[in-house]
Amino acid sequence: MREVLLSREQIEAICKNIGHLLSEELKDEERAPMVVGVMKGGLNFTLDLIKDIDVPIITDYVQISSYSGTSQTGIISLKKDLSITDIKDRVVILVDDVVDTGYSMHYLRHFLLEKYNPKRIIICCLINKTSVRKIDVKIDYSGYELKENKFLMGYGLDYKELFRNVPYVYIPDQEEIDEYEKTAREKVL
Numbered sequence: 274m275r276e277v278l279l280s281r282e283q284i285e286a287i288c289k290n291i292g293h294l295l296s297e298e299l300k301d302e303e304r305a306p307m308v309v310g311v312m313k314g315g316l317n318f319t320l321d322l323i324k325d326i327d328v329p330i331i332t333d334y335v336q337i338s339s340y341s342g343t344s345q346t347g348i349i350s351l352k353k354d355l356s357i358t359d360i361k362d363r364v365v366i367l368v369d370d371v372v373d374t375g376y377s378m379h380y381l382r383h384f385l386l387e388k389y390n391p392k393r394i395i396i397c398c399l400i401n402k403t404s405v406r407k408i409d410v411k412i413d414y415s416g417y418e419l420k421e422n423k424f425l426m427g428y429g430l431d432y433k434e435l436f437r438n439v440p441y442v443y444i445p446d447q448e449e450i451d452e453y454e455k456t457a458r459e460k461v462l
């Protein structure tokens with residue numbers, strides 16, 4: 274049986290809460306802050322979160338290399354850079370689904386700071402997997418702290434590109450993963 278980690282209602286509440294806190298933090302900014310969603314996993318969360326931010330913001334997206342199956346590669350490369358680059362005097366809010374080893378957020382933070390020198394970077398994730406951290410990264414807002422090292426799916430989190438469209442986050446059981454492997458072979462690859 275799959276275990277639901279975050280239901281639609283829980284995700285909605287997290288977005289409301291973080292959206293409210295961000296709105297408070299950003300309300301006096303002179304130039305519109307930029308929310309940057311990390312594709313593809315962070316898209317669902319980014320698109321829901323921005324609906325709960327009620328100060329003027331602009332949005333953009335970056336894409337980095339991703340997981341393959343249930344094992345992480347640890348090697349990060351940039352697949353899509355920012356489209357909006359005048360961010361010297363803007364706060365950037367980096368939004369992702371999960372911070373796991375921390376490599377992705379660490380990479381993106383340094384990449385954006387070095388290339389674009391933004392005013393400040395705020396890091397925001399739906400789920401903070403605290404037990405897996407390999408590199409120290411300061412997370413400013415996190416929706417949920419997961420201490421166990423579990424493989425998660427749904428709401429942007431994929432298995433070989435599948436099931437990002439499931440509207441909640443869950444922990445699949447081994448039987449399901451075997452089934453996904455079959456689906457991936459037959460319908461994706």
Ligand code: IMP
Nearest residue numbers: 314371372373374375376377424425430
């Ligand atoms: P990190 O670089 O190890 O922190 O990994 C972050 C990225 O790996 C996230 O943006 C996720 O897209 C992906 N990821 C981390 N944990 C999971 C998981 O349990 N299932 C699917 N993708 C994951």
Ligand code: MG
Nearest residue numbers: 312313314315
């Ligand atoms: Mg990701």
